Amino acid sequence: MSVCLPETFYIRTFGCQMNEHDSERIAGMLVGMGMQPVEQPGAADLLLYNTCSIREKADTRLLGHLGEARRLKREQPERMVVVAGCLAQSRRESFQQEQPHVDILLGPQSLHELPRLIEERLESGRSAGAFAEETTRFSAELPRARRQGPLAWVQIMTGCTNYCSYCIVPYVRGPEASRAAEDILAEVRGLAEQGVHEITLLGQNVNAYGAEPGFRGKGDFSGLLRRLSEETPIERIRFMTSHPKDVSPGLIEALAELEPLCEHLHLPVQSGSDRVLEAMRRGYTSADYRALVERLRAAVPDLSLTTDVIVGFPGETEKDFAATLELVETVGYDSAFTFIYSPRTGTRAAAFADAVPADVANDRMTRLVAAVQRSALERNQAYVGREAVVLVEGPSRNRESEFTGRTRTFKTVNFAVPHKAEAAPPPSESFEPGSSLGSASAANGGAADVSVGDFARVLIEGATSATLRGRLLGAARADRAA
Numbered sequence: 001m002s003v004c005l006p007e008t009f010y011i012r013t014f015g016c017q018m019n020e021h022d023s024e025r026i027a028g029m030l031v032g033m034g035m036q037p038v039e040q041p042g043a044a045d046l047l048l049y050n051t052c053s054i055r056e057k058a059d060t061r062l063l064g065h066l067g068e069a070r071r072l073k074r075e076q077p078e079r080m081v082v083v084a085g086c087l088a089q090s091r092r093e094s095f096q097q098e099q100p101h102v103d104i105l106l107g108p109q110s111l112h113e114l115p116r117l118i119e120e121r122l123e124s125g126r127s128a129g130a131f132a133e134e135t136t137r138f139s140a141e142l143p144r145a146r147r148q149g150p151l152a153w154v155q156i157m158t159g160c161t162n163y164c165s166y167c168i169v170p171y172v173r174g175p176e177a178s179r180a181a182e183d184i185l186a187e188v189r190g191l192a193e194q195g196v197h198e199i200t201l202l203g204q205n206v207n208a209y210g211a212e213p214g215f216r217g218k219g220d221f222s223g224l225l226r227r228l229s230e231e232t233p234i235e236r237i238r239f240m241t242s243h244p245k246d247v248s249p250g251l252i253e254a255l256a257e258l259e260p261l262c263e264h265l266h267l268p269v270q271s272g273s274d275r276v277l278e279a280m281r282r283g284y285t286s287a288d289y290r291a292l293v294e295r296l297r298a299a300v301p302d303l304s305l306t307t308d309v310i311v312g313f314p315g316e317t318e319k320d321f322a323a324t325l326e327l328v329e330t331v332g333y334d335s336a337f338t339f340i341y342s343p344r345t346g347t348r349a350a351a352f353a354d355a356v357p358a359d360v361a362n363d364r365m366t367r368l369v370a371a372v373q374r375s376a377l378e379r380n381q382a383y384v385g386r387e388a389v390v391l392v393e394g395p396s397r398n399r400e401s402e403f404t405g406r407t408r409t410f411k412t413v414n415f416a417v418p419h420k421a422e423a424a425p426p427p428s429e430s431f432e433p434g435s436s437l438g439s440a441s442a443a444n445g446g447a448a449d450v451s452v453g454d455f456a457r458v459l460i461e462g463a464t465s466a467t468l469r470g471r472l473l474g475a476a477r478a479d480r481a482a
C-alpha cells in the first residue's frame with residue numbers, strides 16, 4: 001500500500017449493549033491493523049462514532065460530536081472520520097450530503113468491511129461506505145479488544161423481524177440471524193479461560209434465537225442456555241433483550257433450573273394499555289403480560305424484573321397512561337428504562353395521527369418515573385439486613401475508596417473496603433482481573449482479601465432506588481442467589 005495508515009484511533013459509542021459489543025470488535029480490527037486506542041479525540045488520527053438511531057435524542061447528540069470532528073479535521077486534514085452503526089445505515093443519504101467531512105459510513109451489518117474501506121479511502125481519496133441489509137458475518141466473528149475484567153458480552157443473534165410500529169431496529173439491523181451454538185460455546189469457553197465469570201448474551205430479541213427460517217444450527221434459546229450451563233464453566237449467565245411474546249415454557253423452566261442463569265429478566269412491556277399495545281404491534285395484552293410475570297415469579301421466586309416503557313405513543317389517552325401506571329405499580333419492577341415516544345422515519349407509527357403534545361408526554365414521564373422509583377426503592381429496601389453475593393467489578397464510580405459489583409439479581413452494590421492497599425486499581429478502564437482491592441481482614445474479623453473478579457459476601461446496609469450500599473464480609477467461595 002502506498003499511503004500511511006492512521007496510527008491512533010478514538011471510538012465513541014452511543015446506544016445499546018450491542019453497539020458496545022460491536023465497538024469492541026471495531027477496536028479489535030483497528031488494533032489488528034496496527035493502530036493504538038486513545039482516550040481523547042484530539043489525540044486520534046481516526047475518529048469513529050458508533051451510532052444509535054433508536055430515538056431522536058441520539059441523532060442530536062451525534063451531531064454535536066460530528067461538529068467537533070469537523071473542527072479537528074480542519075486542524076489536521078488527514079484525520080479520518082468514520083460513522084458506523086445504525087444511523088450510518090438509516091441516514092446514509094443525508095450524511096453523504098450534509099457531512100462531507102465524514103470519510104467512511106459503515107452500517108451495522110458491514111463492520112467487517114472497515115479495514116478494506118480505510119485502505120480504499122486512503123488510496124482513492126474518495127469517501128467510502130458499506131450498507132449490507134442482512135447479516136452475513138456476525139460482529140462476534142471479528143477480533144475483539146475487550147475491556148479487562150470479569151464480565152463479557154456474547155452476541156448470540158442480531159436483527160429483529162418483529163416490526164413493532166415505533167421501532168427502527170428491523171430496518172437498520174436487518175432480519176433476525178442467529179449464530180451457530182458451537183461458535184457461541186467456543187467463545188464462552190475462551191472467555192472463561194481468560195477469567196470471565198459472567199456473560200451477557202446479546203441480541204435484539206434473544207428468545208427468538210434459532211427460530212428464523214433457514215437457521216443452519218439446531219436448538220432454540222432454552223436449549224442454548226442449557227448447553228452453556230452444562231458444557232462451559234461460566235458461573236453467571238444473563239441475556240437481553242427478551243420479548244414477552246417469545247418467553248416459552250422451556251425458558252421459564254431453564255430460569256428455574258439452571259444454576260448459572262441469573263435471577264433477573266429484562267422484559268420490556270412498553271405500555272399497560274391494550275389499545276396502545278395493539279397499535280404498537282407487540283403481540284400481547286396487558287393480561288397476557290401479567291400472567292407471564294406470575295408464571296415467572298412462581299418458577300423463580302427471587303426474580304428481579306426490569307422493563308422498558310414508552311409514554312406519549314400517538315393516540316395515548318390519559319386512560320391509556322393510567323393503565324400503564326397501574327401495571328408498573330402492580331408488577332413491582334426493580335427498575336425501568338422510560339422513554340418519551342420519538343417518531344422514526346420509515347416506521348409505521350411515524351405516519352400515525354394524534355401525536356401527544358410534548359407537555360402532556362413530559363408530565364406523564366414525570367409521573368411514570370416517580371412510580372418506577374417508588375417500586376425500585378421498595379424492592380431494594382427488601383435487601384437491607386441481608387447478605388448478598390456480589391461479583392466485584394472494580395472501583396465504584398463516585399468514590400474511589402469503594403468498590404462496586406452486582407448481585408445475581410442485577411443490583412449494583414457499592415461497598416467500602418476497610419483497608420485499601422496502596423496497589424488498589426486505578427479508577428479508569430484499565431483494571432486487571434486479580435488486582436488487589438485491599439485487605440479486609442483487620443476490620444472484618446479475619447475475612448479474606450477480595451479482588452476484582454472475585455465473588456464477595458456483602459452485608460447490605462442501605463438502599464436507594466438505584467443502588468445498594470453494603471459492608472464487605474469476605475470472599476464468597478461460590479456464587480449464590482441473592
Ligand code: 5AD
Nearest residue numbers: 166167268308309310339340341342
Ligand atoms: N421512541 C421511543 N422509545 C423507543 N424505543 C424504541 N423505539 C422507540 C421510539 N421510536 C424504546 C423501547 C425499546 C427501547 C430499547 O427503546 O422501549 O424497548
Ligand code: SF4
Nearest residue numbers: 160162163164167169
Ligand atoms: Fe424493536 Fe420490537 Fe424488535 Fe424490540 S422487538 S428491536 S422494539 S421491533
